[in-house]
Amino acid sequence: xxxxxxxxxxxxxxxxxxxxxxxxxLPNDFSLxxxxxxxxxxxxxxxxxxxxQKGTRLNVNYAQDKKRIQKGYLYIAxxxxxxxIEDDKTLSLSVDEPVNYSRPSIDVLFESASDAFREHVIxxxxxxxxxxxSMGLKRIKERGGTAIVENPQSAEYSEMPLAAIAETQSxxxxxxxxxxxxxxxxxxxxxxxxx
Amino acid sequence: xxxxxxxxxxxxxxxxxLEAMNAKYGYDFRxxxxxxxxxxxxxxxxxxxxxxxxxxxxxxxxxxxxxxELLGDFSISTTEMFRDPSFxxxxxxxxxxxxxxxxxxxxxxxxxxxxxxxYSIAIMLKEENLSDKTMIYATDYSDKxxxxxxxxxxxxxxxxxYASNYNDAGGIQSFSNYFTAKGDVAVIDKSLRHNVVxxxxxxxxxGVFGEMNIxxxxxxxIYFNRELQNKVFDLFTKSLEEGGFLCLGSKETIRxxxxxxxYDEVLNDEKIYKRNTRPVSYSQKIDNNPVVTPExxxxxxxxxxxxKSKIEELDCLISGVQGKGGV
Ligand SMILES: C[S@@+](CC[C@H](N)C(=O)[O-])C[C@H]1O[C@@H](n2cnc3c(N)ncnc32)[C@H](O)[C@@H]1O
Numbered sequence: 318x319x320x321x322x323x324x325x326x327x328x329x330x331x332x333x334x335x336x337x338x339x340x341x342x343l344p345n346d347f348s349l350x351x352x353x354x355x356x357x358x359x360x361x362x363x364x365x366x367x368x369x370q371k372g373t374r375l376n377v378n379y380a381q382d383k384k385r386i387q388k389g390y391l392y393i394a395x396x397x398x399x400x401x402i403e404d405d406k407t408l409s410l411s412v413d414e415p416v417n418y419s420r421p422s423i424d425v426l427f428e429s430a431s432d433a434f435r436e437h438v439i440x441x442x443x444x445x446x447x448x449x450x451s452m453g454l455k456r457i458k459e460r461g462g463t464a465i466v467e468n469p470q471s472a473e474y475s476e477m478p479l480a481a482i483a484e485t486q487s488x489x490x491x492x493x494x495x496x497x498x499x500x501x502x503x504x505x506x507x508x509x510x511x512x
Numbered sequence: 513x514x515x516x517x518x519x520x521x522x523x524x525x526x527x528x529x530l531e532a533m534n535a536k537y538g539y540d541f542r543x544x545x546x547x548x549x550x551x552x553x554x555x556x557x558x559x560x561x562x563x564x565x566x567x568x569x570x571x572x573x574x575x576x577x578x579x580x581e582l583l584g585d586f587s588i589s590t591t592e593m594f595r596d597p598s599f600x601x602x603x604x605x606x607x608x609x610x611x612x613x614x615x616x617x618x619x620x621x622x623x624x625x626x627x628x629x630x631y632s633i634a635i636m637l638k639e640e641n642l643s644d645k646t647m648i649y650a651t652d653y654s655d656k657x658x659x660x661x662x663x664x665x666x667x668x669x670x671x672x673x674y675a676s677n678y679n680d681a682g683g684i685q686s687f688s689n690y691f692t693a694k695g696d697v698a699v700i701d702k703s704l705r706h707n708v709v710x711x712x713x714x715x716x717x718x719g720v721f722g723e724m725n726i727x728x729x730x731x732x733x734i735y736f737n738r739e740l741q742n743k744v745f746d747l748f749t750k751s752l753e754e755g756g757f758l759c760l761g762s763k764e765t766i767r768x769x770x771x772x773x774x775y776d777e778v779l780n781d782e783k784i785y786k787r788n789t790r791p792v793s794y795s796q797k798i799d800n801n802p803v804v805t806p807e808x809x810x811x812x813x814x815x816x817x818x819x820k821s822k823i824e825e826l827d828c829l830i831s832g833v834q835g836k837g838g839v
Contacts, residue, residue, distance in 0.1 A: 382734050382763050398763060401547035404523070409545045410763045412590050412731050429547040 327423030329445025427453025445477030627661030
């Protein structure tokens with residue numbers, strides 16, 4: 318069984334609901350660090366954290382520059398900053414120009430995660446109405462990581478999942494609740510535990 | 513397993529590239545956060561059609577133009593006027609009044625990029641009637657950005673966006689009064705530049721700027737690792753008057769550094785700190801400004817050449833091993 322060290326998730330339009338669903342379906346004892354890029358309005362404040370926190374035991378926070386990533390934490394890229402993971406497993410924020418018209422950009426997070434974790438990372442693309450994340454997921458896959466895409470047929474917006482599927486031979490294409498189960502299975506957990 | 517070898521080679525190559533840039537040209541990126549640097553290098557490689565970082569090293573050493581391009585890539589110049597409006601509002605409402613009584617005010621904007629932040633401050637100083645007794649020192653390592661800053665020319669589109677930032681920051685005038693439109697660009701009112709000095713300064717290698725009342729260094733330190741951040745905090749602490757203010761970007765903090773105790777909280781949400789009277793203790797002192805002797809600079813070239821041939825040897829070895837393993 319492969320040892321995973323982190324999960325990275327990218328979501329855009331419709332992403333908040335998808336992310337909430339995914340989190341509520343993760344089992345109680347799930348503790349791998351998760352880093353998330355959710356395309357947000359730049360003036361989004363703290364409510365988002367509270368909303369997500371309700372559905373999970375993981376500690377939900379905006380990512381802070383230079384902090385070491387830890388088990389049991391879920392890090393959200395703060396609005397208007399790119400989130401990157403360094404090789405030493407610390408988080409970096411940057412104001413590099415937008416990528417795919419987005420800051421934070423999913424590609425930027427995924428690319429850096431593939432450098433930092435190589436095959437020990439799971440990359441997940443959820444609903445969205447643009448193409449961000451497809452290059453990043455490709456890179457994760459190329460380096461031996463695991464690529465999961467939300468089923469475009471059930472996703473609220475199919476464009477982002479479709480773009481990711483077109484770019485990468487994904488390992489799994491699943492509905493959101495199934496993604497949660499799949500992650501757990503990949504980690505060697507039981508097939509399914511309801512929350 | 514072969515895969516790891518390739519990965520490690522990439523990091524080794526990046527390390528050598530940064531050594532080369534420092535040894536040959538004196539630009540020191542060795543203590544920058546690596547993930548962003550990697551993106552810049554890959555970006556330049558894809559534009560230039562280069563496959564291996566080793567080739568980038570060679571181009572950097574022998575092709576000055578190429579080096580300048582890469583240097584430009586490394587300087588992330590993204591900026592805005594009145595970025596984080598609440599910060600500028602706090603500066604106007606809480607910090608300027610505290611300096612009102614001084615006969616003369618010195619402000620250092622470190623990492624000023626193309627000048628948007630500098631002109632934002634100049635506008636507020638003017639509106640608060642402080643322009644005549646204030647000097648702004650605006651520095652960056654990028655001479656390209658500094659030339660643009662001196663020009664003060666912005667696209668009409670971005671000025672429109674800045675106008676809304678300005679209003680959110682408590683601006684009291686009509687923002688367009690500060691510009692003259694020329695075609696699809698807007699030129700900043702020249703009088704705002706009277707008390708601004710633009711100059712080259714590299715935070716990674718240059719020295720103290722004395723007796724400042726305010727130092728702004730926003731969205732620069734996120735690009736540095738902890739070690740370089742601490743060195744820069746040392747530099748700022750030496751450059752700041754007692755009671756002076758240090759302003760960082762919204763995602764930056766002094767609280768993780770050894771200099772934390774030398775600063776009091778003013779407005780933590782806005783990352784504005786006040787230098788207190790506590791002296792800097794010996795244990796905090798940081799070995800500032802490594803001396804680069806001319807001898808080392810010439811030797812650097814030789815060193816890099818030697819390292820390069822070593823990498824090539826390694827590459828040969830590795831591809832040999834990979835061949836045997838049957839990938
Ligand atoms: C993202 S911009 C921030 C501009 C502005 N302070 C703002 O917040 O809008 C970062 C700037 O820091 C400059 N910079 C990076 N490293 C530097 C160094 N070692 N010394 C001086 N400036 C540096 C870059 O050239 C760039 O102009």
